[in-house]
Amino acid sequence: MSQTRAALVTGANRGIGLEVARQLARAGMLVALGARDQSKGEAAAAELLRSEGLELPVIVVDTTDPESCRKAVADTAAMFSSLDVLxxxxxxxxxxxxxxxxxxxxxxxxxxxATLTTNTIGPMVLTQAAIPLMLQQGYGRIVNMSSGMGQLADMGGQFVGYRMSKAALNAMTRTFAAELGEGPIKINSMCPGWVRTDMGGDDAARSIPEGADTAVWLATLPDDGPSGGFFRDRTPIDW
Ligand SMILES: NC(=O)c1ccc[n+]([C@@H]2O[C@H](COP(=O)([O-])OP(=O)(O)OC[C@H]3O[C@@H](n4cnc5c(N)ncnc54)[C@H](OP(=O)(O)O)[C@@H]3O)[C@@H](O)[C@H]2O)c1
Structure with missing residues (x-):
């Protein structure tokens, strides 16, 4: 990276988020480890420091609380003097x-x-808060962690709340991308696949680093990279 970028990753105290934060920090980014529970965030940050020497400050962010989302963006930008990646x-x-x-x-x-509030409205508020800063600095990468369960092209039965939350997150990605056009901010959705986390369970096919890979790629897209897309394994998939 030619310039040191600053990132906020939500839900980064465990699972895919922790791995995305780790990989971005390993790549040289300044990364705020977003956690809704400060002590869980501190524990994850302490482990990253102990095991890899990576220093990630914790930012408290609860996506069910719009004020918490706005404050997390503002605090990250103040701490790093910019916010380039959400x-x-x-x-x-x-x-x-x-x-x-x-x-x-x-x-x-x-x-x-409750599912929509956490999975969709929170990301929307965080995105709303980040965009003015990113426009001001002329650079932004926003990654929305969606799911194949929100894919209309492959919609099955069961889990309607979760499916709706991720389909709506995808709609949000496209709406923001349409408004942002060819500007300096790229916003994309992605599916990590079925990943062995607390959410995905032990039977899932993919490791956590495999699940994080596309997010890290989208968070570090070059200026000629895509915006307004839906990806799995760094490859566009149907909405
Ligand atoms: N695992 C899969 O197979 C899979 C597949 C497709 C998509 N995804 C998506 O990938 C993302 C990460 O999932 P994961 O598998 O890593 O799940 P996970 O291990 O359950 O981790 C979820 C993370 O989200 C945080 N979180 C939950 N509610 C929150 C809130 N209101 N505010 C802030 N943080 C909150 C959790 O914090 P606490 O520790 O405080 O609970 C935790 O850090 C999710 O968006 C999920 O829908 C996962």
Whole structure:
């Protein structure tokens, strides 16, 4: 990287977010480790320092709270004197059941609303807060951690709240991309595949570094890279 870039990764105290933060920091970026719980963030940061000598300050960000989202962006930009990269990674899958089934017919509206608030509205507010700063500095990369479960082209049954949250996140990506046009900010959605995290479970096909790879690629796109796309394995996929 010719210039030291500054990034905020949400939900970075574990799972894919932690790995994205680690890889961006390894590549020389200044990275704020976003966590909704300060102590969990500090524990993850301490482990990164101990194991790799990487120093990542913790920024508290709860995506269910718009003020927390706005403050996290402002605090990151103040701390690093810029905010070049936003990785909207934090997410919940609230429809997990012991049987592995959760029908759209009887899911509660509260569950769906909580999912949308965390997975979609929070990323939208974070993006709204980041864009003016990125426009001002003439550079921005925004990565929205979506899912194949939000892919309309391959929509199946079950888990309607989670599916809606990720399909809506994709709609958000396209809307912002259309408004931002050919400008200096690139915003893209991605699917990490089925990844062995707390959310994905032990049977998932992919390792965490495999799941993080496309996010890191999108976070470091060159100026002639894509915007407004949906990717898996660095390759465009259907919406
Ligand atoms: N794993 C998969 O197979 C898979 C597949 C497709 C897409 N994804 C997406 O990838 C992203 C990361 O998932 P993961 O597998 O790494 O899951 P994970 O291990 O469950 O980690 C989720 C992260 O999000 C954070 N989080 C949850 N609610 C939050 C909130 N309100 N505000 C801020 N942070 C919050 C969690 O913090 P706490 O530790 O405080 O709970 C945690 O850091 C998610 O958006 C998920 O939907 C995952």
């Amino acid at each position: 990785v909207n990674n934090a997410g919940v899958f609230l429809e997990k059941t012991p049987t592995g089934e959760s029908s759209a017919i009887d899911v509660s509206p509260e569950t769906v609303e």
